[in-house]
Amino acid sequence: MKYEKVFLIGNPIAGGSAFKKITKAENILKNKGVSVETLLTEKQGDAERFAKQIKGSKILVIAAGGDGTYNEVVNGLAFSQIPMAVLPMGTTSVLAKELKIPKNTEKAIDIALKGRVQKIHLGRIKNKEKQRLFILMAGIGFDALAVFNVDSQKKRYFKKIAYILSGIKTLLNYAPTELRISNSEIKKAFSAVVCNASCYGGSFKLAPDADLRKPCFYAFLSQTRSKFELALQISGVIFGKHIKMRNTEYFRTEFLEITGDAHVQIDGDYFGKTPAQIEIVKDALNLVFPEE
Template sequence: MNPKSGTTTPAQKNKITILVGKQANAKLFFTEYSGHATEIAQQAVKEGITKIIAVGGDGTVNEVARGLVGSETALGIVPIGSGNGLARHLKIPLKIDKAIQFALSSNVSSIDVCFLNEIPFFCTAGVGFDAFVANEFAQQNSRGLKTYAKMSLKSFRTYKPESYHLESQQSVEIKNAFSITFANATQYGNNAMISPKSKIDDGLIEMVVLKPFPFGAAPIIGVRLFRGTLPNSRYIETASDTEFILKAEEDLLIHYDGEPLQLSTNVLKITLKPKALKVIGYV
């Protein structure tokens, strides 16, 4: 469990500690630094542990999951983050007690794992406005959808769309893209469905390009995002493939599963390993 994750109160985290303590053959570990969850997961694999359950947000889930890729150890999730994108896609209960029981008793499935260069992601990743907002959001003291919406509105006024060169089955120039998202799952989190047709076990990466749009169109795009009808917008272009290469003029600021990262390269290679992670959830 990440003790600093999301919007969960100390009382709720104490409840998790008590509930886990009542389970047979279960032990709770607290993460102490960035990357610690991956180390714990890797050790669990070496010891032949059958399930490791990430208690936290999408960042914690990503850290745990990257330590399990290619193994027989299954990932469970108790979602206590701000967005809980992968948990929502896998139809995991959002209530703590139900999520714990779900993780302990539900069936195991296999999902695809995507990579930005060598960085694994399990839900969504990309460049442009979303990465810009993720970077701003990460610096805020408060979390949650309200804070994210506030930062999005503030960032809209200052962000400038960029141009990219894309290589997949054919090479194209993408001029003035507002954002480019590479999706394994349907959503960012909070049921904001950027790629509602994505299937997490189909061996394909969906690319969603959001073209620049007037400020007056933002409310309509927002409604479409949460209703799962965004692909119907004239400002959206989509493509599916097993691999993409994206080039920009300058070093790229990216986001992966909600986490921002400034790269020291202007080239991204987006790849996929089919069904490389075992998860507890509905695929």
């Protein structure tokens, strides 16, 4: 066994039966002879705080939850040598889909213990109030407003449907302001998604060229005010045709500065508002991948 101890950081209300799955995972680990300590979150920020307190060598942290839980653990473990594995059980668990981690608890635990540990690059976003690391993406404009509009009670009980309903409501009332997006040149758009990973909203490939092991982002811009055209672009994402659609732009970058008045989300959770700066942070996290 290459790990002397495993810390299982879990969100007991993620998805539906998360607490049962976390307990099952704990039992699987113990049956394999692994020393395990389970840390259950009660409120936002707990997972990050738990991760920051973990020290030592030959230690593995398994983040059990959805993308919000993963983001917190990432912010707690970044720049340490302690690897992170994921156990999917959240509303979407996009990171698990990116890594091809199965929902089956036994198989996911097996990958966590036996998988390859690789250095990955993270995103860092800053606005006037705060800064934070992200692992998947930063969304500015439409999708961030949809996240902002999600009813917390509906999210708890209706899971992914709550996001879909919020997206429909947001689209019907869509009235964006123009964004200025700068790296080596200035681009104009009404919505943007800066991707560190290829998957988005599930298994949809918003940035098919993005990879956690590449030291760059791939940005997708929507350059239309039209609700109808935006709806077409969203359907284009579903069918993998969005990159070639009119009033869109897709490019590689390591840094972006975004000005304008828009909401921002990172890894599916609300972050705040623009203006914001986004940069790649190289070799920032040890992450467990399935053996190829």
